[in-house]
Amino acid sequence: MKQVHFFLLSALTLSLTLVGCGSNVKLNEVAVEDRSGAATAASPTLAPAAAPVAAAPVPAGRAVAPVEIRSADSAGAGPAGVARVIYFDYDSFTVRSEFQSAVDAHSRFLTSNKVRKIAIEGHTDERGGREYNLALGQKRAEAVRRSMTLLGVAESQIEAVSLGEEKPAQTGSTEEAYARNRRAELNYR
Amino acid sequence: MQYSWTARTDNVKNDLSSANFERRFALKAISAGGLLGVTAMPAWAQFRVEVSGVGVTQLPIALPLFAGEAQAPQKISAILRADLERSGMFRAVDAEGLKADENTRFDTAIWRQRGADSVATGSVTLLADGRFDVRVRLWDVVRSQDLGGQSHVVSAADLRLAAHRVADFIHEKLTREKGVFATRIAYVTKSGTRFNLWVADSDGESAQSALISPEPIISPSWSPTGAQLAYVSFESRKPVIYSHDVASGKRRLLANFKGSNSAPAWSPDGRHLLATLSRDGGSQIYSMDVNGSEPRRLTQSSSIDTEPTYTPDGQNIYFVSDRGGAPQIYKMAANGSNPQRVTFSGNYNISPALSPDGRWLAYISRIGGAFKLHVMDLASGVTNAITDTSADENPSFAPNSRLILYATQQQGREALMTSTLDGKVKARLTGAVGDIREPDWGPFTR
Numbered sequence: 001m002k003q004v005h006f007f008l009l010s011a012l013t014l015s016l017t018l019v020g021c022g023s024n025v026k027l028n029e030v031a032v033e034d035r036s037g038a039a040t041a042a043s044p045t046l047a048p049a050a051a052p053v054a055a056a057p058v059p060a061g062r063a064v065a066p067v068e069i070r071s072a073d074s075a076g077a078g079p080a081g082v083a084r085v086i087y088f089d090y091d092s093f094t095v096r097s098e099f100q101s102a103v104d105a106h107s108r109f110l111t112s113n114k115v116r117k118i119a120i121e122g123h124t125d126e127r128g129g130r131e132y133n134l135a136l137g138q139k140r141a142e143a144v145r146r147s148m149t150l151l152g153v154a155e156s157q158i159e160a161v162s163l164g165e166e167k168p169a170q171t172g173s174t175e176e177a178y179a180r181n182r183r184a185e186l187n188y189r
Numbered sequence: 190m191q192y193s194w195t196a197r198t199d200n201v202k203n204d205l206s207s208a209n210f211e212r213r214f215a216l217k218a219i220s221a222g223g224l225l226g227v228t229a230m231p232a233w234a235q236f237r238v239e240v241s242g243v244g245v246t247q248l249p250i251a252l253p254l255f256a257g258e259a260q261a262p263q264k265i266s267a268i269l270r271a272d273l274e275r276s277g278m279f280r281a282v283d284a285e286g287l288k289a290d291e292n293t294r295f296d297t298a299i300w301r302q303r304g305a306d307s308v309a310t311g312s313v314t315l316l317a318d319g320r321f322d323v324r325v326r327l328w329d330v331v332r333s334q335d336l337g338g339q340s341h342v343v344s345a346a347d348l349r350l351a352a353h354r355v356a357d358f359i360h361e362k363l364t365r366e367k368g369v370f371a372t373r374i375a376y377v378t379k380s381g382t383r384f385n386l387w388v389a390d391s392d393g394e395s396a397q398s399a400l401i402s403p404e405p406i407i408s409p410s411w412s413p414t415g416a417q418l419a420y421v422s423f424e425s426r427k428p429v430i431y432s433h434d435v436a437s438g439k440r441r442l443l444a445n446f447k448g449s450n451s452a453p454a455w456s457p458d459g460r461h462l463l464a465t466l467s468r469d470g471g472s473q474i475y476s477m478d479v480n481g482s483e484p485r486r487l488t489q490s491s492s493i494d495t496e497p498t499y500t501p502d503g504q505n506i507y508f509v510s511d512r513g514g515a516p517q518i519y520k521m522a523a524n525g526s527n528p529q530r531v532t533f534s535g536n537y538n539i540s541p542a543l544s545p546d547g548r549w550l551a552y553i554s555r556i557g558g559a560f561k562l563h564v565m566d567l568a569s570g571v572t573n574a575i576t577d578t579s580a581d582e583n584p585s586f587a588p589n590s591r592l593i594l595y596a597t598q599q600q601g602r603e604a605l606m607t608s609t610l611d612g613k614v615k616a617r618l619t620g621a622v623g624d625i626r627e628p629d630w631g632p633f634t635r
Contacts, residue, residue, distance in 0.1 A: 062350065062373070064388045064397035065438030069424045071403045119426070128560070129539040129553060129582060130407050130627070131452045132509060132516055134421075134428060135465065135472035135493040138449050142470055160467065161427035162449045166405035187426075 078118070078188040079109040085169075086144060088182040093139040095147055103144065106186055107151035114154070120144045121185045122162040123169070125178035130164055137162030144184045238274045238616045245613045247280035248363055251305035251330075256290035256312035261321060263348040265313055265355070271392060272356035272370040275607055276591065277614035279363075284308075291326035291338055300330040307336070309359055313348075320344055323351040327362055336362050349395050369587040373631040374594060375399070375409040375418055376605060380623030386420065388435050391587075391630070393605055393618030399435050407627055410453050415634040419443060419453035419462060430464055432479070444477065446484070454498045455479075463487075463497040463506065474508055474525075487525030498541055499523070507531065507541040507550065518552055532565075534572070540583055544590040549610060551584035551593050562595050564610050575612025585630045594618075596626045 078084065083102040086095060095103060110116055122141030124133040141160035148158060170180040250273060255265045273279035282305045289295055289310040300308050311325035326338040339358050341351035353370035360368030370391050378385045384406045389396035400406060404423040411418060412432070419432045428451045430444040444450040448467030452474075455462055459479065466475050466484060474497045475484035488494040492512040499506055500520075507520045510528075515536040521528040532538040537555035544551070550565040559579035565572040580598040587594065592607045599606075603625050605618040 061436075062388075062397075064399050064435045066398040067400050067433070067438045067440060069400070069402040069404070069422075121426075128537070128555070129496075131465070131496050132493070132539045134407075134449060134451050135495045138467050138472050139493070142467070145470075159427070159447055160470075162467070163405075163423060163426075163428070164407075166407065166423060 076116075076188040078116075078186070079105055082106060082109075084186045086184045086186070087179065088140055088184070090178070090182065092182075093136075093143050095143055100147075103147045104151065107148045107153050110148070110153045110157050111151070114157070117157050117159070117189045119187045119189060120148075120158060120160045121167075121187060122160070122164075123167060123181055123183050123185065124165050125181045126165045126168060126173065127178070128165070130166070134162045134164035134166075137164045140182075140184045144186070238271065238614065240614050241612075245277070248278060248307065249280050249282045249305050250359070250363070251282050251284040251287070251300050251303055251308040253284040253287050253289050253308070253310060255310075255323075255325075256288070257315075258313045260315070261313040261348065262345050263313075263352060265311065265323060265348070265352045268349055268352035268392075269309065269356050269359070271616075272353060272368075273359065275392065275614070275616040276360060276368065276370075277609035278360065278591075291324045297328070297330040297333050300328075306331050307359075307363060309355070311355070316342065321348055321351075323348065323355065325355045325358070327359055349390060353390060353392075366591070367589050367633065369589050369592065369630075369633075372588055372633060373415065374618075375411065375627075375629045375631065376596075376625055377406050377409065377627040378623035378625050379405075383623075385623070386418070386433075388418075392616075399433060399438070408452055409627060409629045410455060411629055411631040412455050413457055413459040413632055415631045418629075419455065421451045421453065430462075432462075443479070444484070452496050456499050457501055457503045463499065465495040465497070474506070476523075487521070488528075489525070496540055498543060500543055501545050501547045507543060509539050509541065518550070538563075542584045542586055542593075544586045544610075545588055546590040549586070549590065551586065551595075553581055553584065562593065562597075562608070564593070564612075573612065575608055575610070576606075576615075578606075583627055583629075585628060587630050588633045592630075594628045594630045596628055 082105040086099040086102065110118060120141040122137035124137045141162055145158050145160040149155060168181045169183065170177040252266045252270050258265050270281045274281055282303050287299065290312040291310050293310055308328045308330055309325055311323065314322045316322055320342050323341045323343065324338065327336040329336055339355060341354060343351045350371060356370040357368035372391050373388055374391055375386065375388055378387065382403055384402045384404065385398055386400040386406050386409060387396040388399050399418065402422060402424050407421045409418050409420040417432045417434055419430060421428045422431055428449045429442060430450045430453045431440045432443050433440045443462060444464050444466065446466050446468040450464060450466055452465040453462055462477050462479055464475055464477060465472050471491060472493045472495050473486060474488045474494045475486050477484045490510065490512050492510055494508055494510045497506050497508040504523055505520050506523055507518060509516050510519050513530065516539050517530055518532040518538050518541045519528050519530050535554045535556060538552055540553045542551045548567055550567055552563055553560050554563045560581050561574045561579065562576045562581040562584055563572050563574050576597065578597040578599060582596040584593050584595040592609060594605065594607050597604055597606055599617065605625050605628050606615055607618065608615045
């Protein structure tokens with residue numbers, strides 16, 4: 001849905017400077033100074049709902065033009081039957097031995113399919129700051145990337161990125177959810 | 190003391206038995222009259238200002254109802270009151286039953302009896318063209334002095350803005366410092382699987398959507414002119430940095446290098462952007478020309494370096510690094526030289542924000558599993574935790590350096606708060622529906 005109605009929310013902004021003070025004047029003799037004269041502008045709009053988007057002129061003031069993003073395409077196929085999620089211990093950035101066989105299988109797939117590319121997405125649990133968690137997720141993705149390059153995968157086939165705490169596999173503030181979320185996901189493009 | 194000012198009653202209740210000073214008032218949104226009550230303020234809008242601690246010095250001001258405001262879509266005097274009280278500099282005194290507008294001649298003794306040092310009187314008038322004329326006059330009732338008046342002719346949609354400008358006028362007249370009420374903030378909400386970047390008034394209201402995305406948006410950062418927002422968007426399934434002209438909706442990809450691109454921060458002159466990139470493996474801080482240039486790497490560590498922010502003079506950069514084994518705040522010269530550690534207490538200090546006057550550092554410190562907003566006086570190094578919440582995030586300063594905006598959780602829900610630097614006056618902002626986070630306070634734009 002387009003946020004059409006936000007165009008209506010602002011018609012004009014007046015540049016209003018502070019009015020100089022006039023002191024020591026009888027209370028009812030002071031005219032209120034009108035500072036609105038400079039602002040001509042936009043017709044006042046009280047009408048609700050649907051004004052056409054194109055017709056709405058963008059005033060120089062506080063209007064905000066909304067933008068809407070569509071969903072991106074989903075991932076492509078990789079080697080069949082190989083785990084695509086690698087879990088990490090708390091505060092850890094090393095690939096546990098139990099996941100080494102999965103890393104090996106993905107590496108073999110990539111070295112024998114040089115045109116295929118993979119995104120390694122690092123994730124953290126929800127605790128802590130979003131930006132710092134993004135950097136921690138990056139460390140997890142980099143750990144997997146290093147393992148794969150050591151196994152001969154070309155750097156050009158791998159992109160290590162982080163989604164930090166932003167895309168939890170499981171919501172909730174439990175130890176179980178945290179453990180499910182400390183992970184790296186391998187997605188073929 | 191508790192004042193309760195709700196949609197059901199305008200009576201002011203004083204509960205002196207409560208030790209916790211709390212002033213609460215729900216604005217009568219679109220009730221009485223209501224013929225023009227269409228857009229700007231939703232019915233659930235509620236301000237809440239908490240005053241805690243002793244020794245809070247506040248200017249007592251009377252804010253009687255503006256003449257005609259019962260027929261206007263916005264309750265001007267209530268918006269004024271919320272603004273002024275949120276600043277921590279003012280205390281609204283009981284004006285119940287006293288009627289006045291900007292032309293009224295009145296007896297200052299009546300206001301003195303109520304404990305007011307100043308009074309703002311005014312009116313809201315519907316003009317023939319459908320706009321409203323908001324008029325105000327400010328009085329010093331101690332010295333029986335007229336401090337000046339203003340008139341703002343605005344559309345119904347801009348009535349709240351007019352109220353904020355009146356609040357700024359009062360703030361500046363009485364404190365000799367600029368008010369920040371007519372400035373804007375940005376924040377992000379998550380509602381279901383929908384992320385929304387909003388631009389709102391400084392009280393979180395009148396929110397306008399700048400960006401809607403099925404993927405997360407984090408770290409919005411206002412450009413020094415207030416025209417652009419830089420932010421991190423995950424719309425391409427990785428973090429990339431956009432700058433976004435909020436008036437036109439025009440977006441520009443500022444950083445989409447291999448790996449992650451995050452933590453944008455503008456230089457004070459608006460010509461450079463700092464960002465955390467992982468293009469060389471590992472999260473490091475880079476500087477980029479806003480008009481496009483090869484990023485220049487500023488940090489050279491094998492650790493995490495992120496969350497950069499310029500000092501207001503542009504000479505130095507504060508940032509977070511775990512080079513010492515745990516995340517701490519450091520500072521370095523703008524060219525990356527001479528890094529020095531700034532925080533020494535605790536083992537998790539992140540999200541540095543510097544006040545525009547250069548005197549204060551706000552940051553988040555983890556203490557026993559709780560994330561708490563701290564404020565450091567940079568001259569003395571004295572640091573205080575200023576909240577009693579435990580999930581504080583993302584502080585940013587008001588452009589007059591008097592308030593801090595941050596995200597936290599209250600009663601299990603995400604919330605935006607403002608606080609004075611001493612933590613004594615806090616207000617919860619309402620804003621748009623959904624989980625609310627990632628606030629950033631915009632600059633003065635006048």
